[in-house]
Amino acid sequence: MPRRMLFVLAALTVGLAFLVASASGGGAAPSTHQSAKKTYTIYLVAGIASDAFYLTMKKGAQAAGKKLGVKVVFTGSTASFSPNTQIPFLNGAIARHPDAILIAPTDKTALIAPIQRAISAGIPVITVDTFIAKPIAVTNVSTDNVAGGKAAADALAKAIGSSGDVGAISVNPGISTTDQRAQGFAAQLKAKYPNINYLGIQYCNDDQTKASNETSALMNGHPNLKGIFAMNVVSGNGVTSAVTAAGKSGQVKLVEFDAGPPQVQALKAGTIDALVAQYPYGIGQLGVQLAYKYITGHRTGIKKHYGTGSAVVTKANVNSPAIKKYLYTP
Template structure:
């Protein structure tokens, strides 16, 4: 064997040794004990560009970075299962360590989310959840039934002894969070005999539909005295409907969530109360449970975060609950 051949083989061996030594050096890894995929985490919110989910993303990013995870956030353009399902299946191809997801339908997302689980990806539900409780490691959300109860009690306090009818504007049937809010409201409003419950109407999570349903209800029920909107989009739409009908303030509007626009409407008297969640804590807690699942530690199956009723008089002390438009 020639000296040149020996030199060449030595260089090849050295290169191979360097490649082997560098194979475990991903961010946040200790000694290469975990494969690269385990150090990646994905958040799939219910819809893009919504302050609630942006605030959740901020909490998610901060907590995941602190834990040494690379992150990705992919959201559908609308709160719609057919738009969210391809995102879930696309994420599966990269097989991250964990996926935090707000399923847009409590049945339709079960199949795609089970595919994640079967592939070894840890699944954590944030905000919304499936009916099937066997798929996710943990579910983190607000106590939504309690939120609906708070909405009914707050509305009754705003109305006082006046008599009239009240309406609930919901998003889409099969959305676990808003359905729980509507049910909580329905159960609690029975305690106030001066208020006639008109039931709930669905808006497909579109503000313009919420506005038109408020207008139509005012025509059929001129004694409408209160509206409970179960999420951000229905709340903003309901405010528009009341404004267009010249009923701002005359009809008490209780919204759910605290987007910048909703807070502005609250301070301007367009909205009389907001039931605000703590989405950043939901995102942060979701990361904590995902990391625990990945590391084989104890995971808490169901976690409920705080929410609060905010009126114009106490808005100044509730800034921590106001949602963000960017991290």
Template sequence: SSAGSAPGAPGSGRRGALRFAGAALAVAVVVGGVSYLNSGSSGGAKKVGMSLSTLNNPFFVQMKEGAQAEAEKAGIDLTVTDAQNDASQQANQLQNFTSSGVSSIIVNPVDSDAVGPGVRSANQADIPVIAADRGVNKADTATLVASDNVAGGKLAADALADRLGGKGSIVILQGTAGTSASRERGAGFAEGLKAHPGIKVVAKQPADFDRTKGLDVMTNLIQSHPDITGVFAENDEMALGAVKALGGKAGKSVSVVGFDGTPDGLKAVGAGTLYASVAQQPSELGRIAVQNAVKAAKGDTVEKTVKVPVKVVTRENVADFS
């Protein structure tokens, strides 16, 4: 650095020796680290990488916490990265995990298609990949640990139909296009609505699982559809954005159903502004993902799909969840 001693200045020899010792130590650490990683690939899981789509969402923060608790219990070195909802950033994270020789990788895709090449690279390096919450397209995963999103979508349709007495006009706030969670929840909801022909979907629009976008999209939808009586949002963050846009109508003339059972979502259910949320168990998803990552790294058999149950939470039973 520019602040270092000039050659031949008093103390420069000592500093040089210290620098050499520091460099030798760094090499030893790197060599030790490499042998530690290599021991992980032969003797079961030691080091696991986890790439989450975003940590700007309470659901994924809870998933991370569940994963960390399980890793600690199992004595696993878990590295968690945040892709910030950017598919190219996630691709880089997967590449880094693969080249650093982790025992297994857990990925919660930003986009189920875009993540394919990164997962295929891990496949080629014989690193098992666990998909969490969302599936991976055009690549092999050892297992998918996910909530039963289709069943959850059907439950949401039934809950909203019951609340509306089987008739009314509703809008749907969709999640990020290209995610299996959005596709499956939407499909389950559409399937569930078939039993309630008196309910008409007047608009569907993506708000990318984001609260602010949920607020913006809902504000626009209210202007073009002022007479709606219900909203289904494919996650709680968008549902809470919709509640804000609806103001005094939320929970009174318009019933909103969300999905996830996040702490903020459950609070809104308790307050009556959100009619219901289909509660997932994000920390359980994280925990089970790590368990499967450890098993897959050891070469043990894992189920191709692990479905974590979901439940409808309304004001009547919200105390059991919070």
């Protein structure tokens, strides 16, 4: 082959090699490398997924997730607030191995082992609203329930003139939030109101019908009953129903925890005298923000507890702008 032809072929080979290298990235590499941003997934396991409180919490969590580019999955039993109904939903979340789990534990002891399973699987857990007795969660976001119980005692004392018989209806012993509300309520009555006779707590197992029946029995057994403190939405619905059916609205004074639409309506109608309202939207919002901070490596400075505030809502202030955020919007 002539020398001129060899030279041309060699030149063509070098040029082709350069083109191939450039096409495959083997030439001068770009100074920056574009990589797909990870989409984080956070599960929120409600205490009871049909409750106005947790549905409002869901809104706050999803709003924070949207702002941060995080997928928030809301799950939980719609049937009842109990470990037996909640744990399968937590196990389901663990099986999907999300980046983090937010959970409102339905019992401060029974949920320790299931939450530990999540943590052992490498999933950070934040408790919201309620908490567990063992400090294994990253943090807890909740209302100050002892202070809420004290505020309920003050509101009920004011409504009844600081004297007379009062009772209380709660869910079950062993739930962190309602245990603390009961603690604060009893302590405040004892410390400040010597003329109030506290008849103690009855438990309704988060059953509205049972709460209603217990309230009827309480009124029948104590004809001079002046007031009742209901410690959550379901017990409150039962108490309100029984007092209304007995024709004693306004006569038996009611103070209730939480501010779902039925509670607010009864407050405006004068059946309920005061509500101790939490801020579930803020609990969900802050829970997701803290989970995102933790899973993206910004862990320094995260505290073991964050409070989100509460408000005593009355007929006089229910329509004020300052109270609006405390009213639940399921």
